[in-house]
Amino acid sequence: MSELAINGGSPVRTKPWPAWPVHDEREVQAVTEVVRSGKWWRFAYATGVELNEDLQAQELSKVVEFSLKFARHHQARFGIAMANGTGTLEVALRALGIGPGDEVIVPAYTYVASATSVLQVNAIPIFVDVQADTYNLDPARIEEAITERTRAIMPVHFGGQPADMDGILAIAKKHGLAVVEDAAHAHGSEWRGCKVGALGDVGSFSFQASKNMTAGEGGIVLTNDQDLAEKCDSLLWAGRKKGRPWYEFHQLGWNYRMTEFQAAILLVQLERLEEQNDRRMANARYLSARLAEVEGLEPLRWDERATKHSFHIYIMRYQPEAFGGLPRSRFVEALVAEGIPAFTGYTFPVYANPMFVNKNFHGKGCPLACGHYGRDVDYAAFARSCPVAERACYQEAIWLEQRLFLAEREDMDDIVEAILKVKAGVKELA
Numbered sequence: 001m002s003e004l005a006i007n008g009g010s011p012v013r014t015k016p017w018p019a020w021p022v023h024d025e026r027e028v029q030a031v032t033e034v035v036r037s038g039k040w041w042r043f044a045y046a047t048g049v050e051l052n053e054d055l056q057a058q059e060l061s062k063v064v065e066f067s068l069k070f071a072r073h074h075q076a077r078f079g080i081a082m083a084n085g086t087g088t089l090e091v092a093l094r095a096l097g098i099g100p101g102d103e104v105i106v107p108a109y110t111y112v113a114s115a116t117s118v119l120q121v122n123a124i125p126i127f128v129d130v131q132a133d134t135y136n137l138d139p140a141r142i143e144e145a146i147t148e149r150t151r152a153i154m155p156v157h158f159g160g161q162p163a164d165m166d167g168i169l170a171i172a173k174k175h176g177l178a179v180v181e182d183a184a185h186a187h188g189s190e191w192r193g194c195k196v197g198a199l200g201d202v203g204s205f206s207f208q209a210s211k212n213m214t215a216g217e218g219g220i221v222l223t224n225d226q227d228l229a230e231k232c233d234s235l236l237w238a239g240r241k242k243g244r245p246w247y248e249f250h251q252l253g254w255n256y257r258m259t260e261f262q263a264a265i266l267l268v269q270l271e272r273l274e275e276q277n278d279r280r281m282a283n284a285r286y287l288s289a290r291l292a293e294v295e296g297l298e299p300l301r302w303d304e305r306a307t308k309h310s311f312h313i314y315i316m317r318y319q320p321e322a323f324g325g326l327p328r329s330r331f332v333e334a335l336v337a338e339g340i341p342a343f344t345g346y347t348f349p350v351y352a353n354p355m356f357v358n359k360n361f362h363g364k365g366c367p368l369a370c371g372h373y374g375r376d377v378d379y380a381a382f383a384r385s386c387p388v389a390e391r392a393c394y395q396e397a398i399w400l401e402q403r404l405f406l407a408e409r410e411d412m413d414d415i416v417e418a419i420l421k422v423k424a425g426v427k428e429l430a
């Protein structure tokens, strides 16, 4: 048996993994064109961008063109591009009229922005556990969390795998709740052959640097509802109203506008999306099949209704007993030393972050104790109702980034080889 790299042996892999973001002269040209045009911001106030609008009919701002193309690509009528994927969630919730005193159901295992967007509109995030084998919001656990205050459910298509939209949409319909899809990880993902993002009332995507399409930062809201689209566009643009004078403001709004530079890059990135997703899916499928050889390291289940999975994150579940009781952190350190850049993901379930434990939200007790809600939420108590999120964060989850899956099939073998090597050498790690 060869010596583990963490103890000075030679690593399984020294060849670099694909770099991210993928870019070439097309992105350079797209940005150069914007620089030369002198039009650096979204100059056209074209609300919501209708699916059937004739692209050739007008001089389009890159932001408007991108909004239209991304919406079309995701089978949505309207796309409203913004500065980032946190602002998109906030604006979507606000456009739905969610605010003080309202509760929104959010998965316990997600990036903090899913929940903080709810707090930004002065509403209250209520956490529900995820499924043990997909890490997506568990429909079987949603109804017990619904109260007379609940207004919306926010499924997150975690790691790129669509959440169980059959179950979630049925519960939302039964209880008259809005559905806000957090699709920050799921560009191009599909549920039963339909792209995510406009399966519910409104969906949100991020184009932050790690995402499967990126301009460094950026976000977009998708919806099929014209009224919601117009509200979102007004909210991101300081409260202006389409067709009204420029310096006339109708509601509290923000500046969450995307720049022309971002949109120009994203137009090119969109052209790469499907080919990259196909490659990720093929490599992920192959890796999962090979991991069947490794007892104690199980990939998340790929739901057959998730007809496309962007594999923004490939997640394996670690069982220390199968590795002689080796703690996950030590296993991951050894894997990294072998040339596999794995990591353990979120430090805490969202509710266990100091912000939630200390209720360090808005001032003066808002949104919990300042009048409209009038009750308390013990965020630490979600530890009891969210055992899967607890296990995922503290013991089980091991993440691999999407860029690794842009490599070749034989590169996946390096991942398996490194895992088997570390497994065989656990005694050296004690």
Ligand SMILES: Cc1ncc(COP(=O)(O)O)c(C=O)c1O
Pocket: 084, 085, 086, 087, 110, 111, 113, 114, 156, 182, 184, 185, 206, 207, 208, 217, 218, 219
């Ligand atoms: C699940 C999820 N939602 C929302 C966001 C927020 O996106 P952004 O970073 O563009 O604000 C992210 C970003 O990491 C995310 O992972």
